[in-house]
Amino acid sequence: MMKDKRVLLTGASSGLGAALAYTLAQQGARLALFATNLERLEGVAEKCQERGAEVLAHAGDVAEASDVQAAVQRAVEAWNGIDVVIANAGISMWVRFEEVEDPAVFRRLMDVNYMGVVHAAYATLPYLKDSRGLFVAVSSVQGKVPVPLHSGYVASKHAVQGFCDTLRLELLGTGVDVMVVLPHWLRGTNLRQSALGKDGQALGATSRRHSSESITIEAASQQIVQSMLKRSRQLVMPWKLKLLTAVYALRPQWAEAVIRRALRKQDLGK
């Protein structure tokens, strides 16, 4: 169980991160929550406290190593260590590569999605080694397969996969496990509204439909915590998406046809 586990959770102010915070709070974990929007983060922290959890809320940008380091310091001062890190913070994009007006969009995606994971690992590794803890990165199935309109996001999640797979190998024998979570579309998050458009600004509200394969953040967080307890190396949600990644590795053209069809259903046109 997660009772009394000391957990650092990035991207906890909304969506999957908030749902994970509630699930972990229910199970008695101690939570260090991190995101840029302090007001929203404190709202999540309050709801965790109502569930009986001990919570720290720390505002910062995962792209800034010093912000992550400061949050880790606070958690370590409060609890004398860290058992679990969930590097979940992320942003997306929704634009064809050739329509992007400023390539800085790609740097921002790498800074948040990839360097955010690296910064979390870098700042916590000594403590995870002490506690023989668990490092979890919330990636995406797009860390294994391409999806049009998401080139920078797909690249950043492929980087996360490569980093985590290598870190796992380097940490063999230390007692620290590394788990990568690869969700398909999730319902109930802000990821689409905050996705970067061609001018590098968030797209805002959108009327795009969710895929019929999408899963709720509540169901996803339950599955993630179950896999954390088993210290799995990877969790693909829903599980049948594993087939897509396997087909992509063997016959990429077949998988690409499936991906294009799925995207057309979501009004992606062209």
Ligand SMILES: NC(=O)c1ccc[n+]([C@@H]2O[C@H](COP(=O)([O-])OP(=O)(O)OC[C@H]3O[C@@H](n4cnc5c(N)ncnc54)[C@H](OP(=O)(O)O)[C@@H]3O)[C@@H](O)[C@H]2O)c1
């Ligand atoms: N939604 C999906 O369909 C889907 C599918 C596969 C994978 N995922 C992954 O799931 C994770 C969670 O996303 P979500 O879907 O729950 O979206 P979300 O509701 O937008 O949550 C993203 C979280 O990350 C935080 N965040 C964003 N930029 C940050 C930064 N620079 N520094 C610190 N925190 C930052 C956001 O908080 P602030 O705005 O307060 O900073 C928010 O708490 C992401 O890694 C995403 O790639 C999502």
